[in-house]
Amino acid sequence: MTIPVRREQPLPDRSAGLAHHFDDLEQQHAAGSLGMWLFLVTEILFFGGLFAAYAIYRWQYPAAFAVASHEADLVMGTINTIVLIGSSLTMALAVHYAQLGNRKAVVAFLILTMVLGVAFLGIKGAEYHHKYLDNHFPGPDFVFPGPYAQQAELFFIFYFIMTGLHALHMVIGIGLLSTVAVLAWRGCYSSEHFAPVELAGLYWHFVDVVWIFLFPLLYLIDRHK
Amino acid sequence: MSEHIVQKKTYFAIFLTLMVLTVTTVWVATIDLGPFNIVAALVIAACKATLVLLIFMHVRYSPRIIALCIFAGILWLALLIGLTLTDYLSRSWIASPPGL
Numbered sequence: 001m002t003i004p005v006r007r008e009q010p011l012p013d014r015s016a017g018l019a020h021h022f023d024d025l026e027q028q029h030a031a032g033s034l035g036m037w038l039f040l041v042t043e044i045l046f047f048g049g050l051f052a053a054y055a056i057y058r059w060q061y062p063a064a065f066a067v068a069s070h071e072a073d074l075v076m077g078t079i080n081t082i083v084l085i086g087s088s089l090t091m092a093l094a095v096h097y098a099q100l101g102n103r104k105a106v107v108a109f110l111i112l113t114m115v116l117g118v119a120f121l122g123i124k125g126a127e128y129h130h131k132y133l134d135n136h137f138p139g140p141d142f143v144f145p146g147p148y149a150q151q152a153e154l155f156f157i158f159y160f161i162m163t164g165l166h167a168l169h170m171v172i173g174i175g176l177l178s179t180v181a182v183l184a185w186r187g188c189y190s191s192e193h194f195a196p197v198e199l200a201g202l203y204w205h206f207v208d209v210v211w212i213f214l215f216p217l218l219y220l221i222d223r224h225k
Numbered sequence: 226m227s228e229h230i231v232q233k234k235t236y237f238a239i240f241l242t243l244m245v246l247t248v249t250t251v252w253v254a255t256i257d258l259g260p261f262n263i264v265a266a267l268v269i270a271a272c273k274a275t276l277v278l279l280i281f282m283h284v285r286y287s288p289r290i291i292a293l294c295i296f297a298g299i300l301w302l303a304l305l306i307g308l309t310l311t312d313y314l315s316r317s318w319i320a321s322p323p324g325l
Binding site for chain 1: 230231233236237239240243244247250251254255256257262263266267269270273274277278280281282283287288290291294295297298299301302305306309310313314
């Protein structure tokens with residue numbers, strides 16, 4: 001019995017950026033984005049625990065949460081929402097130019113995205129500073145006039161932990177984008193190989209999505225009262 | 226790469242829609258809708274998140290398995306929040322027996 005000899009396959013074109021365990025860049029790209037999405041799903045649940053805790057306490061102390069939420073700076077919060085969604089637009093454009101292989105436009109839009117991200121963190125920092133001066137930072141110095149001092153402190157614990165964790169993600173996102181921007185500037189990506197730009201973009205957009213939910217839950221409770 | 230390239234004007238249109246929805250959610254919060262204020266806020270936020278996911282994050286142009294992943298994530302989030310709330314929301318329904 002003769003064993004059929006398998007015809008030698010022609011070696012695939014090992015283009016730049018292709019890891020040895022993938023057949024081609026398309027397969028590598030699909031695996032990369034699936035992996036990134038699986039990570040983002042764990043992030044949904046990471047923030048989800050806080051959203052669940054928030055839901056319980058908001059349900060238990062609706063009046064106190066409404067009063068405390070009025071202390072959140074609506075103007076700064078709205079400006080920050082616009083800044084962050086704007087940064088998602090510039091991020092989407094950076095990926096767009098990466099697909100077209102326009103190196104300079106990719107770097108320019110990545111820098112613009114980071115500038116908007118830093119602006120968001122600056123406004124957030126100013127808000128934190130105001131809260132600190134108003135003695136609304138949870139702890140022994142917390143002061144909240146009216147009958148809801150304790151429950152309002154609970155609201156501000158949620159406010160600081162949720163926005164703080166979100167801000168931490170922004171800092172990580174800016175770190176990712178700066179790395180990708182340097183590599184893009186050095187010409188490491190092409191219209192064939194740009195997965196790192198797209199995956200960093202997925203992370204950035206995810207952080208935007210978290211804020212889209214945080215904004216109404218923290219800043220907009222019963223504003224009509 | 227055979228990746229779908231979205232037109233730039235689509236991104237701008239989505240951005241404008243997100244801006245309109247942001248203004249809408251702030252405006253709706255100033256109207257007294259009773260318990261439906263939170264419903265309106267969450268529905269608008271869900272619409273905004275869906276637009277970001279589908280267009281900015283390219284889910285609309287990605288393999289179906291990506292959508293399945295996201296669906297699984299949302300399902301588990303719904304279980305986490307839903308089952309937790311069934312406990313807390315129903316605790317007051319049954320009075321504690323005397324002596325406890």
